[in-house]
Amino acid sequence: MRTTLLTLTAALAALAAAPSARAADPDNAVVVPQVDRRDIKLPKFPSNDFEVGLFGGVYSTQNFGSSVAGGLRLAYHINEDFFVEGSAGRTKVSDEAFRRILPGGIFTGNTETLIYSNLNVGMNVLPGEVFFGTNRAMPSQVFVLAGGGTTRFNGQRMQTFDLGVGVKVYVADWFAVRVDMRDNIYTLDLLGKRDSTHNVELNAGLSYLF
Structure with a gap:
């Protein structure tokens, strides 16, 4: 009986010492890790904070009807919610309706060029x-x-305030299609009286983001 106990004790001692021996000897380890360190280059994702684009549409000049308009815009996106944008455009305004009543019309020619430029603050509201x-x-x-x-317009330079709403659809991370509607408000004196006019603009355009 005593001999059997001594044999079991020796066997348990051998098992307990086996992991230490394997740990001390890497050649006897079950798995020897062979990992080479790699140089990782972090990807450079474009921020796309800037936006430049062209637009075209219809500009409705109060009392003078609607005409084709076009221009360009440049925007900087401060964050996901707010951006600042500058835009400039031009259109040709006709006084044809007044020439039917007033001899000679209002303009020296049949049409006058209207040029406008705005600086706006925008907010994204519905993604x-x-x-x-x-x-x-x-x-x-x-x-x-x-x-x-x-x-x-017609030799006059008016301070303008504008309000607008629009929607932008991203075809790709760097390319978008957008539609805007704006109300350009300014005081105009062409009919012998200074009136505050509302001039609605509807345009569509393409934008490149970088």
């Missing part, structure tokens, strides 16, 4: 998606903006 069919979706963003600038 979402636009679906094309059942398998295609593109990110979209509804925004509002407000600001001021100048309008030059």
